[in-house]
Amino acid sequence: MQDASAKVLEHSEIGAGYRFLVFEAPEMAKSLSPGQFVHVKVPSLEASALRRPFSVFDAADGKVSILYKTVGRGTAALNSVKVGDVLRVLGPLGHGFPTVCDGSAMLVGGGYGVAPLHFLARALKSSGQADVKIFIGGRTKADLLAVDRFRSLGVDVFLATNDGSEGVKGLVTDPLDDELARLRETGGRFELFACGPDPMLKAVALRATGTASRGWISMDRHMICGVGACYACIQKTVRGNSRCCVEGPVFRAEDLVWE
């Protein structure tokens, strides 16, 4: 872990309320693994403001990228960061996804939850994992992010929107269930990897719990320290109150306790 000064190389809007930010951090880019996150000091907030955690979309060639949605004061302030600005970035942080998979890799992302799944998909593909599918859900077409990026990695992409403006009309679990049924018919093995809103994560986790298939769920919680020091970002698990920032953000599906 290091607290690096990182120059912003790229910062662009990629759709309604979503932004893509790339910064230069050679050491961090080498040591980050999929599912881990970075804790960013937002320069335009007051000097004493807490940092904000972001999942890593990709890390390679000395660069780290994040994909975020403007949801509150911190992300709104991050919007004003310009190319050339220098950020303080603490990382790599947290416990990420495994990058080997037994059978088909079934990735499930909602909204900006696709961010760590992109890094994961690239790692799986480059380690020789042939069958990687991603199921991307959102309320509407504009919430389906990085679809072309997944396609260019050679990932099979399945889309679902609540309003039917793109892909299947319904929930992301609809196309997922179709594919899971197909796999079960042929006795195919699979693992689930998910990041997105809590109801989606719960639905995915239940599809792995009590089965022979493993599920890996990335939780999104408000954090203070990001390193396990303060105990603010608690996720209930079978082991009690676990810290999302160090025991997570990626948990085994069967370990999660849903409220």
Add this chain to the structure above:
Amino acid sequence: MVDLSVNLGGLAMSTPVATASGTFGYGFEYLGALDYSKLGAVTAKGIRLDPWPGNSMPRHAEVPGGLVNAIGLQGTGIDHFLDITVPHYMDQVKDAPPMIVNIWGGSIEEYAEVAKRLTEASQGESGRVIRAIECNVSCPNVKEGGHTFGQDPEVLRRLVSAVREKTTLPLIVKLAPNVPDIRLYVKACEHGGADALSMINTIPAMVIDIEKRRPVLANRTGGLSGRGIHPAAVKLVYDAHKATNLPILAMGGVYDASDAIEFLLAGATAVAVGTATFTDPSVAGKVCDGIADYCARHGFSSVGDLTGALQD
């Protein structure tokens, strides 16, 4: 060359800057993000006899000028602390700074028992780091623990005295800020046999989500820390210092050296950084360097000479 070493009631510190309990885990979590040689001590997160789950989520809310938290002293208990946590800290952190162990409990007997266990452990290998006890009598976030002991001077005296009987380690008592006359509590600590005081704990606080018409924190109320509480903390340190010769470890909104120097001039022997670490993990080192610069500029050869040097 400025002498930065101080003695906090028997705890020898190489610099006057420590970390505050609850903001620095058990000493090793921030490894890689700061220079430990600038820390005179680290303070461990509150330990009690048995494991404790803490409060429900949400446990914090960011507010202008600070942070309101209600973590609720989650912890794994003294056995795990001594068997796993302390050896891990000694193993991971090279030249590990001395550790002040913050303790709490549901009864006076429990405080005394935890103190006894720590004292026994400090006579072995763990004594390399376990160098002081900080008695938390002022956490606003746990009903049965802490806070009540710090609100009644006579109960406080009995608690300090019971812990004193069980420990030869430097005994620091962390006081509550929300009392009508801090001097009564300072005297109670003196009479109970404390070696030092630490102040202030967080100030009881509440944040409301007006759209939902609900408290933001699951615990409903919490404790305010951060920049906004600093002037209130300076005043309490000033009042306490006038009432006692006990050394004071001051905390509350230390973000830079000038915040720390205010505390020293008001009467503190050392300072702790807390909430600021969340924003900048290396802030303690910057505070330490800034204090040294100030001493050099103002002709103080020893940081100890700053204590109470207010021209009042």
